[in-house]
Amino acid sequence: MAGLNDDAQWIVMMGFVISFSFFFLAMILNQSTVVGQTTAESVLDFPKNDIRDVRSVIINSSEIGDPDYVHNDIVNISLFRKNAVVNYSCNPTGCTKPYTISIHYNNGVTAYNETYTSP
């Protein structure tokens, strides 16, 4: 280091400090924008509306005696169009009041099981 001019060391150090602070600010800015994306994605991925829909149609169909064709439609269309395995059964068969329905929903990520009791 012989002959090296050691003036202005403070200025050099401040330069380092400022450049590091820019670096960290950029890192924070980078992270902040992904936050909205992941939140919205997790809301969209969770099948809240699918579960509410299928639950409501199952309860509606139990009101008209759980017809076989409707049962078949609900199971098959859920599988083909929503990639969800849905199964349910009425106890006693034919949904004579008072009855309970055990509802099962699974789309591979979210599983939902419920035992519904008729009023």
Add this chain to the structure above:
Amino acid sequence: MVNDNGQLYTIEGVAASMIMLFTIYLVLGATSVYTPGDAHISDMQLEQTGTDALRMMNTPKNGSAGTSPLQDIINDLSPNTFTPIAPATNAFDPTNPFNIMFMNYVNNKTGNEMDDLHYTANVTYYDISKKTTGSLLLASNRNLSGGEHPVRVTEWVIIDKPVPGDGTRTQPRAVLVEVLLWRD
């Protein structure tokens, strides 16, 4: 001999260039994820609006027993009790009952101006004889060209009319109303 003056300056130069490269990399990364993140947030809201509209259409009038407007619309796709439901002949007609009701619900905003959402609605049924699902066009106000970014909203409906593949069986059937909804 190599001159060894200015070694600290060289190291500082290298360090500064590294920092600048990293900073540029992070800043560029920040701007490119902004757009998809934004789109997901509005998708979420559009999906909620559409689901709510369909839910309202599938509520019986007066909130009591009886058929809902959506059930009536799908039952009307078949001319009589023994004919399977068919694609709507007036799917692109603005006076189509589905179009009037759905647009009324999703396009309403505070104030006089209406929103301008586009949609394509299909009815999906399960064909027992072919053991597969099929779709019928119910209503639409814009053709899908492939460039849109739609969200899908659905609603289950129990109908009294047969579906294709049923012949003249008259048991109640469950069908799925699927609506692709987008804004452009």
